[in-house]
Amino acid sequence: QKEVEQNSGPLSVPEGAIASLNCTYSDRGSQSFFWYRQYSGKSPELIMFIYSNGDKEDGRFTAQLNKASQYVSLLIRDSQPSDSATYLCAVNTNAGKSTFGDGTTLTVKP
Amino acid sequence: DGGITQSPKYLFRKEGQNVTLSCEQNLNHDAMYWYRQDPGQGLRLIYYSQIVNDFQKGDIAEGYSVSREKKESFPLTVTSAQKNPTAFYLCASSLRNQPQHFGDGTRLSIL
Numbered sequence: 145q146k147e148v149e150q151n152s153g154p155l156s157v158p159e160g161a162i163a164s165l166n167c168t169y170s171d172r173g174s175q176s177f178f179w180y181r182q183y184s185g186k187s188p189e190l191i192m193f194i195y196s197n198g199d200k201e202d203g204r205f206t207a208q209l210n211k212a213s214q215y216v217s218l219l220i221r222d223s224q225p226s227d228s229a230t231y232l233c234a235v236n237t238n239a240g241k242s243t244f245g246d247g248t249t250l251t252v253k254p
Numbered sequence: 255d256g257g258i259t260q261s262p263k264y265l266f267r268k269e270g271q272n273v274t275l276s277c278e279q280n281l282n283h284d285a286m287y288w289y290r291q292d293p294g295q296g297l298r299l300i301y302y303s304q305i306v307n308d309f310q311k312g313d314i315a316e317g318y319s320v321s322r323e324k325k326e327s328f329p330l331t332v333t334s335a336q337k338n339p340t341a342f343y344l345c346a347s348s349l350r351n352q353p354q355h356f357g358d359g360t361r362l363s364i365l
Binding site for chain 2: 150175176178186187188189190193232234236238240241242243244245246247
């Protein structure tokens with residue numbers, strides 16, 4: 145089992161729809177959870193981070209964390225073509241080690 | 255401007271050669287990381303450092319070496335023992351357990 149697993153893609157949604165990206169992790173000692181967006185050929189950029197159980201909203205993005213289920217998700221509302229990218233889930237343990245999932249590629253069709 | 259700088263942008267390695275990738279940050283971050291990314295894959299952790307003069311192996315450290323003599327600098331050496339070095343290498347820095355800031359990456363290829 146991989147330490148961090150993301151739902152297999154690619155994911156395709158129409159413009160204006162909600163995109164749902166999921167991530168599970170295996171280390172119960174994980175403390176910090178991040179979502180990054182990566183455009184082809186570029187370096188990742190931070191979208192959201194979450195440390196506590198529950199929801200965290202920032203504009204069109206909502207991160208959800210459930211430590212009991214070892215599950216973190218990212219919802220993108222009113223998806224735009226510019227949201228088309230690969231989304232990477234990252235998990236940090238308390239020791240500072242950072243593990244990334246393989247990413248989910250999202251395509252938003254106009 | 256504060257940021258993280260990787261150089262060179264492109265690098266070519268000959269058989270049996272060691273090459274060093276540079277990573278410098280002026281964000282005053284304690285933690286620094288090196289990742290390898292292969293096409294269509296996620297980021298795999300090579301080495302990370304939480305403090306000067308200390309670093310830990312990540313998931314794929316074999317064939318790589320690092321040093322952390324200064325807070326600002328975390329160079330990565332790809333040794334000749336790394337038989338498949340062609341990849342996109344990303345350096346990142348952060349405050350402890352905070353979001354990481356990434357450099358623009360170095361693309362390494364074999365001649």
